[in-house]
Amino acid sequence: MRDLEFIRDIIAKNKYKYAFGILSLIVVDTLQLVLPRVLGIMTDLLKSGELNKSRLAVYTGIVAGIALGIAVFRFTWRYMVYGVAKSIEMHLRNRFYHHLQKLSPNYYNNHKTGDLMAHATSDINNVSTALGQGVAFAFDSAIIPVAAIAMMFRTGGVGLTLASFGPLAVMALIIVFNVDLMHRSLQKIQEAFSQLTERTRENISGIRVVKAFAQEKHEEDKFRETNINNRNTVLKYTKVTSSLFPMIGTISAFSFVIALWYGGVKVIYGDISLGSFVSFNSYLGMLIWPIAALGWIVSIFQRASVSIKRINEIMREKPEIQDAPNVVPLRGIKGRIEFRNLTFTYPGASRPALKNINLLIEEGKTLAIVGRTGSGKTTLINLIQRLYNVEEGMLLIDGVDINRIPLSVLRGSMGYVPQDTFLFSSTIRENIDFFCGRDDESIINASKIAQVYENIMDFPEKFETMVGERGVTLSGGQKQRIAIARAIVRDPEVLLLDDCLSAVDTNTEEEILKGLKDVLKNRTSVVVSHRISSIKHADEIIVLDDGEIIERGNHESLLKLKGEYYDLYQKQLLAEQIEGEDEYELL
Numbered sequence: 001m002r003d004l005e006f007i008r009d010i011i012a013k014n015k016y017k018y019a020f021g022i023l024s025l026i027v028v029d030t031l032q033l034v035l036p037r038v039l040g041i042m043t044d045l046l047k048s049g050e051l052n053k054s055r056l057a058v059y060t061g062i063v064a065g066i067a068l069g070i071a072v073f074r075f076t077w078r079y080m081v082y083g084v085a086k087s088i089e090m091h092l093r094n095r096f097y098h099h100l101q102k103l104s105p106n107y108y109n110n111h112k113t114g115d116l117m118a119h120a121t122s123d124i125n126n127v128s129t130a131l132g133q134g135v136a137f138a139f140d141s142a143i144i145p146v147a148a149i150a151m152m153f154r155t156g157g158v159g160l161t162l163a164s165f166g167p168l169a170v171m172a173l174i175i176v177f178n179v180d181l182m183h184r185s186l187q188k189i190q191e192a193f194s195q196l197t198e199r200t201r202e203n204i205s206g207i208r209v210v211k212a213f214a215q216e217k218h219e220e221d222k223f224r225e226t227n228i229n230n231r232n233t234v235l236k237y238t239k240v241t242s243s244l245f246p247m248i249g250t251i252s253a254f255s256f257v258i259a260l261w262y263g264g265v266k267v268i269y270g271d272i273s274l275g276s277f278v279s280f281n282s283y284l285g286m287l288i289w290p291i292a293a294l295g296w297i298v299s300i301f302q303r304a305s306v307s308i309k310r311i312n313e314i315m316r317e318k319p320e321i322q323d324a325p326n327v328v329p330l331r332g333i334k335g336r337i338e339f340r341n342l343t344f345t346y347p348g349a350s351r352p353a354l355k356n357i358n359l360l361i362e363e364g365k366t367l368a369i370v371g372r373t374g375s376g377k378t379t380l381i382n383l384i385q386r387l388y389n390v391e392e393g394m395l396l397i398d399g400v401d402i403n404r405i406p407l408s409v410l411r412g413s414m415g416y417v418p419q420d421t422f423l424f425s426s427t428i429r430e431n432i433d434f435f436c437g438r439d440d441e442s443i444i445n446a447s448k449i450a451q452v453y454e455n456i457m458d459f460p461e462k463f464e465t466m467v468g469e470r471g472v473t474l475s476g477g478q479k480q481r482i483a484i485a486r487a488i489v490r491d492p493e494v495l496l497l498d499d500c501l502s503a504v505d506t507n508t509e510e511e512i513l514k515g516l517k518d519v520l521k522n523r524t525s526v527v528v529s530h531r532i533s534s535i536k537h538a539d540e541i542i543v544l545d546d547g548e549i550i551e552r553g554n555h556e557s558l559l560k561l562k563g564e565y566y567d568l569y570q571k572q573l574l575a576e577q578i579e580g581e582d583e584y585e586l587l
Contacts, residue, residue: 003308006315007127010091014084021080022139024073029143031066031073032286033151038062040155040279047274077136085132093124096311104320105387106347113201118194119314123307130304137297141290148283156263156272156280164259164284168291171251175294178240182299185237187306192233199226241299252288259284320347321386321407328404333397333413335493335524337361337384342394344383353379354547361540363398366525368535370568371544377528378419380544381498384526386410415487417500419528421479423471428456429463431471432485446489449515451508452481477508484512488519495525501534509534532569541565 004011011018042059045051100116152161203219259281266272272280339359345352354376361367369377383390386402395402402410423431432443443463447453455478459465471479480500487495501509513534529535536555543551543564551563558565 003305003312006095006312007088007092010088011084011131014087017080017084018135021077021084021136024077024080025136025139026143027073028070028077029140029147031070032144033147033283035063035066036279036282036286037151037155038066039282040273040275042275043278044273044275081136082132085128085135088131089124089128092127092311093120096120096124096315099315099317102319102322103317105382106320107317112194112198115194115198116314117201118190118197119307119311122193123190123310126300126303126307127311130300134297134300134304137293137300141293141297144290145287148286152280152283155276155283156259157266160259160262160266160272160280163262164255164280165287167251167254167258168287171248172291172294174247175244175291175298178244181240182237182302185233185240186299186302188233189230189237190303190306190310192230196226196230199223248291255284255288256281321389323406324403326404327406328400330398330400330405330409332409333405333493334363335361335413336363336398337494337524337526338396338399340394340396342383342390344379344388344390346379346388352547354383356548359542359549361524361526363524364522365539366520366527366537368538368541369526369528369544370530370532370535370541370565375544376547377544378498379547381416381496381526381528384494384496385414385416413493414496415490415492415494416496417480417483417487417498419498419500419502421471421476421483421500423467423474423479423482425466425468427461427464427466428459428482431467431482432463432489434486434489436490438489442489443485446485447482449488449512449519450481450485451512451515452478452485455481477505481508481512484516493524495520495523497525497527497529499528499530502530513537532565532572 038059042051042056045055097120100120149161149165152164156164199222203223263272263277263280267274267277337359338361339357342354342357343352344354357380359367369380371377382388383395383402384397386405386407390402392401392403397405397410429443432446438446444453447456456462456465465473467473467482471482474482480502484497484500487497501512509531510533517537527535527538532555535541539554540552541554541558542549543558545564551558551561551565553561559569
């Protein structure tokens with residue numbers, strides 16, 4: 001029952017529907033057991049010449065009533081049991097998705113998207129199948145054999161029943177002995193399917209890179225190898241099940257051969273009536289499917305067992321980032337950010353990404369960060385959003401330790417433009433608004449500040465233009481500017497811009513900066529950039545190198561130092577000068 005810990009409450013909530021569905025199933029099985037006996041009585045009456053028109057009408061009516069009852073209650077149990085199973089599937093998938101949303105970024109650094117997709121689709125579907133078809137057929141296979149054997153004893157006697165049931169008992173033992181083998185095979189099938197899903201997802205996501213480097217054949221070979229592994233894994237399981245079904249058919253035939261010969265002899269000698277012989281064979285026929293389906297039922301529950309364990313493993317994963325027990329009940333933040341001798345090392349890394357960071361960003365001020373690639377600029381931005389945990393007392397916002405600020409308040413007060421721009425497969429409007437519920441005027445104003453309004457107006461559908469997967473239909477600069485508009489429209493207390501102008505030209509950058517000047521006014525901002533032109537008006541600029549602050553000050557004071565910042569500035573001035581000369585020569 002521990003495996004059902006994440007759906008036990010949903011099952012309990014639907015227990016009456018489940019119970020009514022199972023009760024309807026029992027009624028169906030009972031009516032099915034009555035039918036052979038009715039046919040046996042009619043056979044005896046026919047043989048003795050006692051079956052007249054009135055009796056025939058009565059028994060025909062009984063058979064018709066049984067058939068109608070079976071139809072009604074079969075619909076009822078299927079609707080109830082399968083409906084509950086689908087309801088559980090929906091709730092489990094919602095909970096699984098909700099849990100994925102809570103997991104920390106580091107979890108996704110170590111787990112493949114294809115595996116998570118397989119859990120959210122195939123695994124949850126396996127659990128639903130077990131709770132629907134599996135439960136129903138398990139009850140069916142438990143009720144029918146017991147009742148049918150009891151009726152066989154009554155209609156055919158002990159000897160005929162034991163002789164006919166012998167081969168079926170052997171068949172049941174063979175199926176049971178194959179359960180462990182089926183379980184191991186199913187686990188490998190799930191793993192192979194996850195690998196196939198991940199390979200497909202990764203290749204489709206990176207299709208433009210594949211084409212750019214003409215690696216289609218190489219990727220096809222890799223996919224073929226994964227697909228072959230998936231096929232071979234499924235075939236191993238298929239060999240087991242394929243060998244069982246012919247065996248089941250053969251053994252079932254032996255049971256009928258014994259019943260026909262031995263039962264026929266008993267009819268000839270008058271030990272049982274012809275009607276009882278007909279009923280006996282009908283009950284024997286009712287035994288075949290439940291016993292033959294035993295392997296399939298076991299397979300359903302084995303699949304579900306493997307799947308629910310895989311799901312539970314993720315559901316039991318505790319988010320690294322979550323609200324502390326002593327969280328401060330804040331409604332919002334103002335934006336005073338302070339680093340106190342902060343040192344941070346990524347999980348699993350051998351050396352710190354940031355070392356001895358002491359920094360104070362006053363409310364409403366702008367901090368700019370420059371430095372070489374890998375110097376820790378994005379890490380510092382991530383820590384302000386608490387995408388990773390830091391030690392207590394090292395990072396404070398408004399004088400409160402960041403670990404004690406509710407995550408919803410912290411991140412809800414921030415606007416963020418990442419270095420790697422991500423847009424959803426939706427309209428431009430929805431990507432900018434991002435469920436903030438802003439009016440058209442706010443969305444348009446944000447797009448104008450981000451200098452993307454004119455581009456949007458050039459599209460036939462304007463703000464209703466679909467951007468495609470990850471914004472593939474837009475240029476890099478357009479994606480960045482839409483992401484900037486998305487951050488601006490939230491009207492956040494803290495604005496975090498992580499090298500968000502790298503894909504736009506110098507002129508567009510200048511226009512965006514002009515628009516951002518009013519946005520940044522009286523708003524705490526942290527701007528990461530490789531371009532000095534983007535950050536020279538910041539209140540304070542820090543230069544990071546190997547995770548440490550090596551220079552700090554404003555634009556003028558840093559130039560006077562003639563250090564790292566000065567060298568970077570001179571290189572960019574030279575690059576702009578060369579670019580200007582090239583443009584002049586082209587003219």
